[in-house]
Amino acid sequence: MSTEPQPSPEPAILSARGLRRDFAGFVAVKDVDLDVHHGKIHALIGPNGAGKTTVFNLLTKFLQPTAGTITCAGIDITRTAPAKVARMGVVRSFQISATFPHLSVLDNVRVALQRPNGLATQFWRSLSTLDRLTPRAMELLHAVGLDSARHRLASDLSYGRKRVLEIATTLALDPKVLLLDEPMAGMGHEDVGTISRLVRSIAENRAVLMVEHNLSVVADIADWVTVLQRGQVLAAGDYDTVSKDERVRVAYMGTEHE
Numbered sequence: 001m002s003t004e005p006q007p008s009p010e011p012a013i014l015s016a017r018g019l020r021r022d023f024a025g026f027v028a029v030k031d032v033d034l035d036v037h038h039g040k041i042h043a044l045i046g047p048n049g050a051g052k053t054t055v056f057n058l059l060t061k062f063l064q065p066t067a068g069t070i071t072c073a074g075i076d077i078t079r080t081a082p083a084k085v086a087r088m089g090v091v092r093s094f095q096i097s098a099t100f101p102h103l104s105v106l107d108n109v110r111v112a113l114q115r116p117n118g119l120a121t122q123f124w125r126s127l128s129t130l131d132r133l134t135p136r137a138m139e140l141l142h143a144v145g146l147d148s149a150r151h152r153l154a155s156d157l158s159y160g161r162k163r164v165l166e167i168a169t170t171l172a173l174d175p176k177v178l179l180l181d182e183p184m185a186g187m188g189h190e191d192v193g194t195i196s197r198l199v200r201s202i203a204e205n206r207a208v209l210m211v212e213h214n215l216s217v218v219a220d221i222a223d224w225v226t227v228l229q230r231g232q233v234l235a236a237g238d239y240d241t242v243s244k245d246e247r248v249r250v251a252y253m254g255t256e257h258e
């Protein structure tokens with residue numbers, strides 16, 4: 001079984017080589033190589049404590065690596081600040097609390113859109129200054145299927161639709177790489193289908209890296225899977241390949257997906 005990063009004729013948009021992170025002598029992530037490609041969904045899976053969240057935080061620069069390199073479109077971002085990395089197009093989804101519960105769905109997206117437009121200070125004077133962002137906000141709401149809910153308060157949405165709204169606000173930043181941390185967490189069956197379709201459509205014109213525990217979803221939508229165990233890459237490949245690997249089954253899938 002290969003632990004090589006994803007082979008592709010196209011250069012990766014986000015790459016890690018030899019990624020390592022120590023916490024006070026404990027090695028949480030070691031020698032991790034991975035590539036994230038435009039138009040593809042890359043799933044990062046593994047048992048609890050395998051190091052998925054740490055890798056996620058390293059790639060978005062919320063944590064500084066102890067060793068290794070991270071590149072975005074060939075540019076070394078290993079020492080680049082998180083805000084700059086986000087401006088380069090590597091954007092992580094935040095949890096639902098990142099949306100404003102007492103604003104409408106439309107205003108939540110308009111507020112998110114002001115960031116790439118540099119209007120951050122104007123918003124607090126008047127929402128009317130955001131009017132020119134309405135057409136783009138409506139496009140995004142249409143793309144995620146929330147246009148009919150645009151005048152509802154975010155707090156009135158179902159859990160699944162709040163998550164969709166949160167993803168829409170992330171898309172407002174027009175990411176090249178979208179990192180999703182357990183997008184299906186807490187979802188009912190119907191919402192899982194909705195979010196899966198949404199993630200698939202998002203990946204049509206950008207790269208997606210997602211940490212996901214729901215292996216049915218990974219089987220369904222991931223183009224490439226990296227399996228972590230004890231901070232290291234145990235296996236990498238398409239879902240069919242990694243799911244048949246005996247070590248992966250023992251480490252993870254054998255107990256989780258039969």
Ligand SMILES: Nc1ncnc2c1ncn2[C@@H]1O[C@H](COP(=O)(O)OP(=O)(O)OP(=O)(O)O)[C@@H](O)[C@H]1O
Pocket residue numbers: 023026028046047048049050051052053054055
């Ligand atoms: N800030 C920290 N200080 C010390 N140890 C940490 C820290 N963050 C993570 N760890 C340790 O690193 C290891 C990997 O944790 P991490 O949260 O990345 O795993 P995970 O695969 O995301 O797990 P889960 O699926 O349970 O969320 C764990 O043993 C964890 O206790």
